[in-house]
Amino acid sequence: MASMLSEKAPAAIAAGAAPGRRRRRTAWRAAGFVVPVWVYVLCFYVYPLVSNVKMGFQNYTVASFYTGAAPFVGFANYTAVFHDPQFMTVVTNTVLFTIGSLAFQFAVGMGLAVFFRRVFPLGGVLRGLLLVPWLLPLVVSGTVWRWMMYNDSGVINYTLLHLHLIGQPVPWLASTNTSLIAVIIVNIWVGIPFNMVILYGGLQALPEQVFEAAAIDGANAWQRFTRITLPMLRPVILVVLTLGLIYTVKVFDVIMIVTQGGPANSSQTLTTYAYDLSFSQLLFGRGAAVGNILILVAVVFAGIYLRAVREQDGERR
Structure with a gap:
């Protein structure tokens, strides 16, 4: 009996050790x-972010790349940026650019989404073609739009001239009155597919029975859209607008390709302003400070987005 127990003991130990080895391998x-x-x-991500935040509090110059010396100056870079006469113009341009882009991207995207909810021949093909602006590299899109907006x-x-809608060419890229409108138009064109x-x-996830019942009760298309579609689509709308806001605030390549922030800073936003400070004026500390402001704005709206997602998950539960 003792010999049998002694033979089973190693096997039991080995069997008990096997799950531990599997857990370690996993x-x-x-x-x-x-x-x-x-x-x-x-x-x-983390190292560049920390370095940029640190640089925003230093007097970082071209010599700092060679000597490594970048004196700590506290909030001097932020003070200089806030007192820059261009700063309020840049902030105003950023706000107008963001609101104008978001409003039209969402309105057109919603209209197209409602339109394509209907089943009709070649609907899938048309939806695929409308994704082209989203799939094209922004360098290509910006270059094409710049060529399309040349004055002559x-x-x-x-x-527009041949349709007799204007009497003379519009200086889309050369006028301080139209350059911001030009980059907004390009950004709207790029962002519509995402919204759609x-x-x-x-819209595809909404139950058809609700709309059928509303139609039977006498609700017209506009009433069904405003009183049923929009309320039921509210979580999705909030997510779309929040993500669009985060993306639009940090748009850089479209503006740089189309107008380079000009003329006379009329289409300059915070992103191109940070680039100009860092790589044109070689004021790296101030450029980093503007970048940190953008990071703070993005973090705030990212928090709003995460809260919206949590609320949406809570409603589903």
């Missing part, structure tokens, strides 16, 4: 996937 496999991601995030040879002025896709997905 943990190592999980670490193999997670650790590279964290290394990437630390190297390409641009296709937009050519079309997200809103279309939200």
